[in-house]
Amino acid sequence: MYSIQEVSRKTGLTAHTLRYYEKEGLISGVERTQGGFRQYTDEDLERLGLICCLKNTGMSIQEIARFVQLTHEGDHTLKERVELLRQHRERVQEKMEEMQKHLDKVTWKLNFFTEKLRAYEEGWAEKKE
Amino acid sequence: MYSIQEVSRKTGLTAHTLRYYEKEGLISGVERTQGGFRQYTDEDLERLGLICCLKNTGMSIQEIARFVQLTHEGDHTLKERVELLRQHRERVQEKMEEMQKHLDKVTWKLNFFTEKLRAYEEGWAEKKE
DNA sequence: CATTAACTTGGATTGAACTCTAAAGAGCAG
DNA sequence: CTGCTCTTTAGAGTTCAATCCAAGTTAATG
Numbered sequence: 001m002y003s004i005q006e007v008s009r010k011t012g013l014t015a016h017t018l019r020y021y022e023k024e025g026l027i028s029g030v031e032r033t034q035g036g037f038r039q040y041t042d043e044d045l046e047r048l049g050l051i052c053c054l055k056n057t058g059m060s061i062q063e064i065a066r067f068v069q070l071t072h073e074g075d076h077t078l079k080e081r082v083e084l085l086r087q088h089r090e091r092v093q094e095k096m097e098e099m100q101k102h103l104d105k106v107t108w109k110l111n112f113f114t115e116k117l118r119a120y121e122e123g124w125a126e127k128k129e
Numbered sequence: 130m131y132s133i134q135e136v137s138r139k140t141g142l143t144a145h146t147l148r149y150y151e152k153e154g155l156i157s158g159v160e161r162t163q164g165g166f167r168q169y170t171d172e173d174l175e176r177l178g179l180i181c182c183l184k185n186t187g188m189s190i191q192e193i194a195r196f197v198q199l200t201h202e203g204d205h206t207l208k209e210r211v212e213l214l215r216q217h218r219e220r221v222q223e224k225m226e227e228m229q230k231h232l233d234k235v236t237w238k239l240n241f242f243t244e245k246l247r248a249y250e251e252g253w254a255e256k257k258e
Numbered sequence: 259c260a261t262t263a264a265c266t267t268g269g270a271t272t273g274a275a276c277t278c279t280a281a282a283g284a285g286c287a288g
Numbered sequence: 289c290t291g292c293t294c295t296t297t298a299g300a301g302t303t304c305a306a307t308c309c310a311a312g313t314t315a316a317t318g
Binding site: 132133134144148164165166167 | 295
């Protein structure tokens with residue numbers, strides 16, 4: 001059992017964000033102490049792990065909430081969940097390829113500027129002599 | 130010379146966004162007709178190309194504006210520009226590696242669910258018999 | 259037991275990047 | 289010239305994902 005601060009440390013999310021995620025339906029059924037303090041289980045941590053993966057690959061809060069809701073509805077939603085993850089993976093892969101292309105162009109431009117800089121510094125050195 | 134709509138089509142950015150970018154300092158010095166309409170040159174399009182690459186690899190509007198400003202200041206900012214692009218490239222590469230790791234975990238989970246779905250559908254088929 | 263630190267809530271605020279609105283002017287086909 | 293569409297501006301509004309605030313409650317420590 002972990003306090004919200006401990007989970008914050010373990011996941012890298014702030015306590016604020018953890019409460020926000022709960023409010024948005026990303027993590028439901030977190031236990032409480034008799035005083036009302038959140039008590040996260042190892043299973044909660046595991047679920048947060050997947051949530052972070054989805055978030056870090058660009059899935060929106062809404063979509064993650066949808067996925068979590070399906071999970072709660074039981075095994076008859078398995079097909080839909082598989083479909084959801086598959087589509088997400090595809091989108092991410094496409095986006096990464098796209099990014100790589102754009103990054104290649106940046107690299108090309110970078111090389112161009114580096115060469116230009118070399119020429120500029122040489123010219124400057126000549127003037128100095 | 131291209132109207133804002135033509136540039137919109139060519140770049141995929143809306144006319145709104147093009148005006149917004151201009152206001153934020155991402156594209157300065159766009160010519161106008163005597164009536165005040167924007168007239169983009171091929172050079173403007175080229176500059177927009179790099180801007181889109183930077184944006185699509187996650188650079189913020191502010192950072193791009195900074196880069197553009199340096200460009201206008203002349204060759205003595207070449208070193209800084211090279212540095213800026215180099216750092217950006219590094220950040221993007223790290224982020225992409227990170228994303229790939231997270232995506233791998235999603236794939237793993239996807240395989241898990243796919244297997245679970247297969248078992249579930251089989252069970253259902255048995256019941257049906 | 260007293261104090262301090264951590265936690266609770268609902269609702270307001272932030273910041274980034276658009277996105278839209280309204281009112282007016284520009285340009286072109288018929 | 290008459291419509292019609294396109295473009296202009298300043299400024300307001302939207303969305304997303306947090307992030308903060310205030311006021312109150314609970315737990316932990318000396």
